[in-house]
Structures are given as C-alpha cells and as structure tokens.
Amino acid sequence: xxxxALIGGGLTPFGELWEKSLADLVAEAGIAAIMDAGIEGxxxxxxxxxxxxxxxFVGQEHLGSLAAEVSGLSELHIPATRVEAACASGSLALHxxxxxxxxxxxxxxxxxxxxxxxxxxxxxATNILASAANREWExxxxxxxxxxYALMARYHMHKYGTTREQLAEVAVKNHYNGTLNPxxxxxxxxxxxxxxxxxxxxxxxxxxDCSPITDGAGAVVISSMxxxxxxxxxxxxxxxxxxxxxxxxxxxxxxxxxxxxxxxASRRAYNRAGVSPADIDVAEVHDCFTIAExxxxxxxxxxxxxxxxxxxxxxxxxxxxxxxxxxxxGLKSKGHPVGATGIAQIxxxxxxxxxxxxxxxxxxAALGLTHNVGGSGGTAVIHILEAI
Amino acid sequence: MWRGDGAAIAAGLMVYEKTVPGLDEDTTxxxxxxxxxxxxxxxxxxQDIGALYVGSESHPYAVKPTATIVAEAIQATPDLTxxxxxxxxxxxxxxxxxxxxxxxxxxxxxxxxxxxxxxxAAPGDALEYxxxxxxxxxxxxxxxxxxxxxxxxxxxxxTPDFWRREGEPYPxxxxxxxxxxxxxxxVTAATKRMxxxxxxxxxxxxxxxxxxxxxxxxxxVARKLGFTxxxxxxxxxxxxxGNTYSGSTPLGLSAVxxxxxxxxxxxxxxxxxxxxxxxxxxxxxxxxxxxxxxNIRKMMENREYLDYGLYMKHRGEFA
Numbered sequence: 001x002x003x004x005a006l007i008g009g010g011l012t013p014f015g016e017l018w019e020k021s022l023a024d025l026v027a028e029a030g031i032a033a034i035m036d037a038g039i040e041g042x043x044x045x046x047x048x049x050x051x052x053x054x055x056x057f058v059g060q061e062h063l064g065s066l067a068a069e070v071s072g073l074s075e076l077h078i079p080a081t082r083v084e085a086a087c088a089s090g091s092l093a094l095h096x097x098x099x100x101x102x103x104x105x106x107x108x109x110x111x112x113x114x115x116x117x118x119x120x121x122x123x124x125a126t127n128i129l130a131s132a133a134n135r136e137w138e139x140x141x142x143x144x145x146x147x148x149y150a151l152m153a154r155y156h157m158h159k160y161g162t163t164r165e166q167l168a169e170v171a172v173k174n175h176y177n178g179t180l181n182p183x184x185x186x187x188x189x190x191x192x193x194x195x196x197x198x199x200x201x202x203x204x205x206x207x208x209d210c211s212p213i214t215d216g217a218g219a220v221v222i223s224s225m226x227x228x229x230x231x232x233x234x235x236x237x238x239x240x241x242x243x244x245x246x247x248x249x250x251x252x253x254x255x256x257x258x259x260x261x262x263x264x265a266s267r268r269a270y271n272r273a274g275v276s277p278a279d280i281d282v283a284e285v286h287d288c289f290t291i292a293e294x295x296x297x298x299x300x301x302x303x304x305x306x307x308x309x310x311x312x313x314x315x316x317x318x319x320x321x322x323x324x325x326x327x328x329x330g331l332k333s334k335g336h337p338v339g340a341t342g343i344a345q346i347x348x349x350x351x352x353x354x355x356x357x358x359x360x361x362x363x364x365a366a367l368g369l370t371h372n373v374g375g376s377g378g379t380a381v382i383h384i385l386e387a388i
Numbered sequence: 389m390w391r392g393d394g395a396a397i398a399a400g401l402m403v404y405e406k407t408v409p410g411l412d413e414d415t416t417x418x419x420x421x422x423x424x425x426x427x428x429x430x431x432x433x434x435q436d437i438g439a440l441y442v443g444s445e446s447h448p449y450a451v452k453p454t455a456t457i458v459a460e461a462i463q464a465t466p467d468l469t470x471x472x473x474x475x476x477x478x479x480x481x482x483x484x485x486x487x488x489x490x491x492x493x494x495x496x497x498x499x500x501x502x503x504x505x506x507x508x509a510a511p512g513d514a515l516e517y518x519x520x521x522x523x524x525x526x527x528x529x530x531x532x533x534x535x536x537x538x539x540x541x542x543x544x545x546x547t548p549d550f551w552r553r554e555g556e557p558y559p560x561x562x563x564x565x566x567x568x569x570x571x572x573x574x575v576t577a578a579t580k581r582m583x584x585x586x587x588x589x590x591x592x593x594x595x596x597x598x599x600x601x602x603x604x605x606x607x608x609v610a611r612k613l614g615f616t617x618x619x620x621x622x623x624x625x626x627x628x629x630g631n632t633y634s635g636s637t638p639l640g641l642s643a644v645x646x647x648x649x650x651x652x653x654x655x656x657x658x659x660x661x662x663x664x665x666x667x668x669x670x671x672x673x674x675x676x677x678x679x680x681x682x683n684i685r686k687m688m689e690n691r692e693y694l695d696y697g698l699y700m701k702h703r704g705e706f707a
Contacts, residue, residue: 018569121563199396 001102003225005235006385008037009347013337014216015185022058022116025217027070029340030112033219034071040232041073043225044221045106046314047080048097049114050089053338056128058116067112086132087288088374090218090342091243095220098241107224113343114217125213129338132375134249138341146210146289148250148376150202153291155256160187160306162294164204168195169312170290171208171332178329180360184300185214185335195290209290214335218343220350234354239273239367240384242266248378257306262299262371267367269382270301277301280323280384281365282352284345286373287330293317296371299327300382301324319360327352327360346383353387397517402603406630408694408702409521410507415444416454418504418635422525427462429680430527437464437527438496439487442472443479443503443634444523445552446560452531464686468496476550477599478660479503480524480634485540485666487528498529505633510558511705520630524638534676535645535654538669539586541563543578549672550661561661567605568665575599575609578665579657590614594652597640599659600626618694622647623656628688639684641668646681650674 009107010032012025020028026049034041048066056063064080083093088249090113097111117125117307130139133148143361156162172192178184190208198207221231228235246261268274277300285300287293294308302323303311311317316327328348331341349368351357359363409418419442427434443455455470473479473486476549480503481485487499504523509515528537549570552559562570575598583589590596596619603626610620623640632639637658644654650672657667700706 016564016568018565118565199393199400 002104003229004098004101004222004224004238005225005228005388006111006238006346006350007221007228007232007235008039009218009220009350010036011183011218011344011347012216013183014120014214014337017215018118020215021027022060023066024052024071025116025215026067026114029114029217029219030067030071030110032186033110033221037211037221039097039108041071041076041222044073044076044078044110046078046097046100046109047073048083048093048109049080050083050091050342052084052086052089052115053128053131054116054133054339056118063114085379086319086374087286087336087338087341088372088379088381089339091345091370091372091383092342092379094220094342094346095241095243095381096382098238101224108221108229110217110219110221111343112217113340115337115339117213117337118215120172122213124224132378137249137251145376146202146205147385149289149291150205151250152256153204153289156291156295159257160309162226162309164196164205165192166294166309166312167204167209167290168192170287171195173312173318173328174287174330174332177327177360178333180335180358181329184329185212186312186333195303205291207253211336212289214337216335216337216340216344218340218345218347220346228276235388236350236353237386237388238257238383239267239275239386240382242269242272243379243381244268245379246377248375250376253377258295258299258375259373260382261369261377262296262382264373264375265380265382266300269384273386275367275384279367280369282327282349282362283323283325283369283371284299284328284330284348285325285371286341287326287332288336288373290332293325293330300369300371319362324362327357327362342370345372346372346385349385353385400604401517402607402627402632403518405628406520407522407632409698411702413521414506415442415446415504416448416457418506418521418523419454419458419502419525422502422504422523422602423458423462423500425682426525426527429682430663431458432498432527432580434462434464435467436498437497437500438468439490440468440470441463441483441486441499441501443475443481443501444472444505445474445476445633446505446507447474447641447692450554460702465501475664476661477601477633477636478658478666480638480659480665481666481668484526484528484638485542488537488540491528491530492549498527501526503634503638505635506526507631507633508552510559513558515559515561518626518631518666521633522629522632522639524642526638532675533581533673534679535670535672537583538671540666540668541582542664542666543575543581543584547663549663549699566661570661571599571601571605571659572629574665575657575659576613578667579613579655582651582655582657582667582669588669590619592620592653593655595644595648595654596620597623597637597654597656599637599657599687600624600640601631602626603638606636625688642682643684645672645676646683646685648672648676650676
C-alpha cells in the first residue's frame with residue numbers, strides 16, 4: 001500500500017440553491033477542486049462520486065458518467081464510479097478512491113460528493129432520507145431519522161443523565177462556527193433558548209437540533225504521495241481511511257448509547273495511523289442531530305462513554321477548546337447535502353491542516369479526524385488526515 | 389388547523405385570525421358585495437362602467453364568467469366588456485392594470501376591477517392556516533379621482549411555486565420554494581424597478597402595501613426594501629383576516645385609502661404565484677377629503693368565531 005495525499009479540494013456554497021441543478025453543482029465543485037490542485041484534465045485517471053439518492057431527489061442516476069460529462073472528461077474514457085452509503089456516501093467514495101491510489105492502480109483520482117435535495121417538498125425529502133433506514137422494518141412503520149435519533153437521545157439521557165440543554169449547546173456551538181464559514185447554509189448564531197423554543201420534531205429533538213435539507217457538492221483530488229509534490233507544496237496525508245458496516249436497523253444493534261460502527265472504524269483508523277484520540281487536534285463529526293455529536297465524541301474515544309454531554313458543557317469542543325469539533329459549522333449549520341457531506345468534512349480539515357481556515361483556523365492543527373455516518377449507524381467512515 | 393400546533397404556527401407566520409366564507413358565500417357573492425359598495429361610495433352610474441374584470445383563483449365555474457354575474461347584479465349590463473382573470477394571488481391587480489389601460493386608451497370612461505377569493509387549502513396543509521375569504525373592488529376612471537395611479541409595471545417569470553390543476557380540489561405548492569425564488573424575488577424586483585423608473589426611494593411613500601400570504605413575508609420584504617413598519621402597518625390586514633389571495637393586495641390598498649389624506653403617496657406591489665408581481669405608484673388626490681370611506685377595519689371588528697367542525701362546513705368540506 002502506498003501513501004496517499006490530498007492535493008486539492010473545492011466546495012460549492014451550501015444552501016437552498018434554487019438556480020443550480022445537480023449537474024451544475026457537480027461541475028462547480030469539480031472545477032474548483034481541479035483548479036485548487038493545479039492539475040490538468042489529462043492527469044485524472046479515475047473519478048469517484050458519492051451520492052445518496054439523486055434518483056429520487058431529482059430523477060438522475062448514473063452519477064459517474066454524469067460527473068465525467070459535466071467535467072468535460074468523457075472523451076478521456078476514464079473509469080467513473082458512483083458510491084452510495086446514504087449520508088456516508090461522500091466519505092465512502094473517498095475510501096474507494098484512496099484504495100485505488102494506495103493499491104498502485106491509479107496515481108491521480110478526483111473524488112466528489114453531491115446532493116440536490118430541495119427540488120422536493122420537505123415531507124418527500126424526509127421519506128427519501130428514510131430509505132437509509134430499513135424500509136420494511138423501520139420506515140414502513142413510520143420511523144424517520146429524527147425519530148430514530150430521538151430514541152437514541154432519550155436512551156442517552158436516561159442512561160447517562162445527558163440534559164436537554166447539553167444537546168442545545170451543540171447547536172449553539174456549531175451555529176457560531178457556521179457564522180465564520182462563508183460556505184455555510186445558516187450563518188447565524190442561535191441561543192440555547194432558541195433551540196429549546198424551536199418547533200418540536202421528535203421529542204426530545206427540536207427543529208434546531210436537526211441538520212437542514214441542503215443542496216451542495218464538494219470534490220477533492222488525491223494522488224500518490226510520491227507524486228503529490230508535482231502539484232502542491234502543501235499535501236495533506238491520508239493517514240487512515242477506514243469504514244465498517246453494521247445493521248441498517250437500529251433495533252438490531254448491540255447498543256443504543258452510541259454507534260458501534262463508528263467505535264470500531266475509529267479504533268481501526270487510530271491503529272492504522274499509529275495515533276491515539278488524544279493526538280487529534282481538530283475533528284469534523286457527523287452531527288446530523290445534536291445527540292449524534294455527543295455520541296460521536298464518545299464513540300471516537302475523545303471522552304469516556306456517557307461524558308459527551310458534560311464535555312460539551314465544559315467547552316472541550318468549542319473553537320478555542322482543547323479539541324475543536326465541527327469548525328465548519330458541522331452538518332447543523334453548514335448544511336447537510338447528504339452525498340456531499342463526507343467530502344465537505346474532508347475539505348474543512350484540508351483547510352485546517354493547510355492553515356487556510358481563516359477566522360475559524362485552529363492553531364497548530366496537524367492531525368485531524370472526520371467521522372461520517374450513514375443512516376442511524378449502518379455505515380461509518382473514519383478518515384485521519386495529517387499535515388505534511 | 390387540522391393536527392397543527394396553532395400557537396406556534398400563528399407566531400411563525402404572523403397570522404392570528406382568518407376569515408371564513410359564510411355558508412352561502414363564494415367568490416361571486418363577495419365580488420357582488422364589494423362591487424355594490426364601490427358603486428354606492430363612488431356615486432357613479434353603474435351604466436358608465438365599460439369594463440368589468442374579476443380576478444380570482446376560485447371562480448365558482450370553470451366555464452362561465454363570474455364577471456357577467458357581477459355586472460348583472462350591479463346593473464352594469466349590457467354595454468360593457470367583461471371577463472374573469474386568473475393569476476393566482478395577483479389576478480385582482482392584473483384586472484386593475486387592464487381597466488387602467490382601457491381608460492388610458494380612451495376605450496372606456498371607467499372600469500371596475502375586482503380581486504376576490506374563497507381560497508382552497510387541503511386540511512392539514514400549511515396553506516390551511518392562512519387561506520381565507522375576501523375581496524375588494526376598485527373603479528378606475530378619468531374623472532373625480534380619489535387617487536391617481538402615477539405608474540404601474542409588472543415583473544413576470546415562469547416560476548412554478550404554487551398551482552392547482554384542472555379538477556383538483558386543492559392547490560399544491562413547493563414549500564420553501566414559495567419564498568425566496570418566488571415571492572421575494574418578484575415582489576422585490578417589481579418594487580425596485582418601480583422606484584427606479586419613478587426616481588423614488590422608500591422615504592417618498594407614506595404607505596406601502598405588499599401582497600400578504602401571511603404577516604411574515606410582507607414584513608420581511610418591506611424591511612429588506614427599506615420600508616418601515618409604520619409605512620406598512622395600515623395596509624397589513626393578513627394577521628387578522630388571513631390570506632385572501634386575489635383580494636389580498638386590493639384589500640390592503642383599500643385599507644390604506646380608508647385613512648390616507650390628500651397628497652399621500654402609496655406604493656403597492658402584488659404577487660401571484662406562477663409567478664409575477666404588479667407594482668403601483670399612487671398619489672391620493674384632494675377629492676379623498678369629502679369621500680365616504682369604506683372602513684375595512686371597522687368591518688373586521690364585526691366577527692364571530694367558529695370551531696373546526698363548523699369551519700369545515702363553511703369551507704364546504706361537507707354539506
């Protein structure tokens with residue numbers, strides 16, 4: 001296995017992008033990534049694109065070929081692969097691109113992620129997203145993602161005394177970080193009172209505990225480490241790319257106070273990278289709901305199980321805390337175009353590790369971790385990135 | 389509202405009460421009532437009306453004009469042209485523009501434009517919270533004007549934010565798509581262009597009326613365009629009468645004319661889904677001083693409340 005480097009990346013603004021189609025978003029992110037990496041179209045040997053449900057959101061499948069066409073690369077006849085693992089599609093696409101480069105098969109690969117979610121009404125979007133759960137045994141009986149995460153939140157609160165206010169503080173922190181991110185969908189601060197006073201979605205989760213419905217796309221360029229310096233002075237090393245699957249149904253899991261797939265994948269990633277949780281300087285975690293961030297910092301070993309809520313209370317994860325989490329604003333404030341989210345997390349850490357995160361820059365960030373979850377925990381993808 | 393958190397939605401939309409049609413009321417009867425008031429208050433001879441247009445998205449007949457029934461009821465027939473208009477919530481202002489055009493072309497001496505609706509909404513749909521009933525009639529002519537239209541213009545695109553297909557009982561809509569790319573884009577563009585063409589700024593107007601599908605949208609668009617709360621509050625009826633669709637901007641304008649004084653300048657911009665906005669720059673004349681006002685706010689005080697079951701009966705959901 002060869003070392004693999006991130007050599008560039010690009011992101012569209014995230015939000016309700018009424019004027020842009022899925023293809024527009026893919027092209028915009030892809031071009032931005034290629035320009036950032038300083039590569040030519042002819043350098044690209046393969047494309048991977050993550051997308052959850054373009055078929056149902058906009059009636060478009062076959063995203064690999066679509067990406068090749070809108071990037072102007074179809075004449076090169078390179079392989080183009082669409083990867084799907086619900087909300088973890090973007091990271092899983094990167095995992096596949098990483099394997100392709102690490103194996104020696106390709107030297108330079110572009111990996112994107114995209115989702116255009118606002119062409120359907122909110123209720124339809126909720127239904128489409130529910131396809132990331134077990135349709136027969138969860139969705140058909142009325143379970144939606146807010147409902148499934150609300151069950152986990154209730155259990156966490158019951159077992160560890162996690163409070164409603166601690167959940168709200170996650171949203172407060174991430175919205176503050178979002179104000180510093182020009183690409184974020186919601187660049188406004190919220191207070192604990194705002195969160196607690198917002199519309200109830202699935203008890204105990206209110207509207208402001210939930211990530212929004214978002215259009216957006218991102219892309220990164222990776223290459224073998226030995227060729228990275230041909231293109232950039234500031235490559236970021238992919239120190240680990242690990243993914244594991246678990247049951248798609250929440251009810252089939254071994255535990256409900258966290259996401260077992262994320263626990264296992266992160267342990268493997270730490271081993272692969274030869275680091276420990278304490279070595280991580282900055283992390284982007286999958287805060288699709290506020291409870292998910294609290295469980296994530298526990299699952300990743302940053303704090304003991306059950307201590308996530310009080311860690312948020314103590315300011316561990318704020319921008320000037322010991323371990324800043326979701327400096328981008330997270331899914332909560334930056335937005336959650338499901339197929340693009342994993343790539344957007346990688347893009348944020350690339351900026352952090354290159355020292356280009358502007359007003360949300362974490363001092364001396366050298367080692368970062370991304371945590372991307374599909375469904376209620378049926379897939380987890382962990383990447384550890386290292387500044388070179 | 390069917391299975392809704394009424395208090396939360398009321399605060400969010402700024403809609404606290406809404407009107408409901410009487411058991412035997414529809415767009416035609418509302419139009420007739422408004423037309424009769426307009427004739428009586430203006431003191432014109434109905435026979436002088438050369439054009440009568442009714443704008444609505446709830447005409448009782450798919451084929452057979454509302455306008456002819458109204459014209460007959462106010463004894464304006466037979467020497468006039470009449471037609472029904474439909475452009476979602478702005479059919480009423482489209483009717484006003486066309487009457488104005490006929491007057492300015494010297495084809496008629498005066499015309500009547502009506503915007504009225506008993507708007508539909510599926511039980512449980514977000515629309516149900518605001519969908520109301522009401523209408524207003526304006527007489528547009530050359531003589532004895534209480535207000536002069538200095539300029540009118542429109543901004544129109546094909547934007548599918550809200551629709552109802554032939555035979556469907558309730559409209560469908562694009563949720564949040566009805567906001568920024570639809571209402572806000574069109575109202576903002578038409579209003580800005582009006583101020584550009586007239587060389588005016590928000591300070592030049594004493595009153596402003598924006599289409600009011602709820603209380604929130606017109607308040608927000610006013611703020612964005614630089615109008616103050618004081619400029620819009622006289623014409624902002626939606627929080628207490630709901631969204632009267634084609635009647636919405638005409639009723640707001642009418643409420644402003646209830647209190648306006650000679651020389652006051654009014655900017656009114658409607659919005660119709662599909663989508664377009666008509667903007668009007670209006671100056672109130674001296675003739676308003678002796679004019680018997682319509683007094684919509686007094687009419688609003690005369691009300692009774694219905695429970696949801698009775699409400700459904702009034703809406704014709706069951707006989």
